[in-house]
Amino acid sequence: MEPNLEEITVALSALESEMSSIPGEFAEILSHIHPDRLLSAQNLLKYLVLRKTDIQQLQNDLHLMGLSSLASCESHTHFQLQSTMERLGREFEVKDQSTAQYGSDRISQTGEVLFGHTHQEWPSSIMVTMDPAFLAKKHAIRDLLRNGMAVARINCAHDSEEVWEKMILRIRKESAQENIECKIHLDLAGPKLRVVLLQKGKEEGKVKIKQGQTIWLAESQEKFSKKDVVISPGEPGVISALKVGERVFIDDGLIMATVEELLERGVRLKIARDSSKKSKIKAEKGINFPDSDLPISSLTDYDIACLPFVMSHADTVGFSFVRKASDLQKLREELASFSSDVPPVILKIETKEAVDNLPHLLLEGMKHPHFGVMIARGDLAVEIGFERLVEIQEEISWLCEAAHTPVIWATQVLESLHKSGIASRAEITDAGRASMAECIMINKGDHTLQVLKTLREIAERSRSLKMKNRLVFRELGIAKNFFQSRSS
Structure with missing residues (x-):
């Protein structure tokens, strides 16, 4: 059956009209966004407009007509929609400024602030979790730097400030000697509940x-x-x-x-x-407790006690178990009490509540020029259900791209290879998907160098395939709930 041109035009016009109203409708929220992130915030809100509705039939009709099906428009949603309508004869005096190039440049600029300069031969930055055992090995840090480590992650849930400082001093020293930049990322422990x-x-x-x-x-x-x-x-x-x-x-x-x-x-x-x-x-x-509304602060007393050390040493701060926008606001206030020069925060999305509140968290994040998001798939899989992980990790990636925000792909990347020296077929495929993110985080293991070398080869091969996906947009629950929460 041939697509109905009039129905397509009506559907596109409705979406375009709603997107055009975003600056006025969300004026209060947008007034608090950092000037450098204003276009990014508007693009995120316009993407949410697109994703709160099931447009699968519209996409199919556009595809049959040889037009853009809006399948890869995350970073430039309104611009892509207007460009498609221009092909159908509609003219626009003012074109949305969030082009694909603008979105890509914004993500790259923020990624460079968070993760440093990407190694020339590496498509993604690599964040390596530090093990105190590295201190006992003379060339351990040097070898990690030479093999692609761009960010050193120190988990504040383990060891002590004395050990953290020793690792940081060693990293800084080796980084200077090798002339290889390496950012220091300090991960706050958060309220990890244990038996x-x-x-x-x-x-x-x-x-x-x-x-x-x-x-x-x-x-x-x-x-x-x-x-x-x-x-x-x-x-x-x-x-x-x-x-x-x-x-x-x-x-x-x-x-x-x-x-x-x-x-x-x-x-x-x-x-x-x-x-x-x-x-x-x-x-x-x-x-x-994925079904429960727990009265627990995402920022614990222990985390607050760690903040003086964090402010003295961190290039970026990981916010574990963040759940809502006010959590991020509180952390930034605590950090600002030590200095006005607050390091960028990386939001660890690992609870169902954080997924549900992701648009609000991204908008809160954009009150500052730079921040990032980590898809922490360990606790996240438990919280939302393992069978939903593939779906949710993609949704987080889409929303972050719409917000022009870099993503860290984390938890169990090449886990078998890291622990045993032998990779499973399934985790090789997972690592291929991980390479699409701006940064990949690996945990501790006995075969870290082998993991780095394998990731490099996978990333080089996988990145060239990134633009071949054509996504189909059913309604996205996160987007639908965002607008429903404003009207209730």
């Missing part, structure tokens, strides 16, 4: 469980017998926020429990799924 065993298994640090079993979530072991499995999330306020039916994930989602009953002494959980190899709950393993 505390309060009763059975406390001494051993682990306790055996089975599917269908009842266990307890409580603040203390009082009022429980020694035979009861009682765990605590190690953070006050969590248990009282839970509701019946909500899910609780333990050990990176290997164990799933559901809240069955709320009692004065604690919360009764039922083990609904056990995918762990040895059917045991271990102390210090992560615990997630």
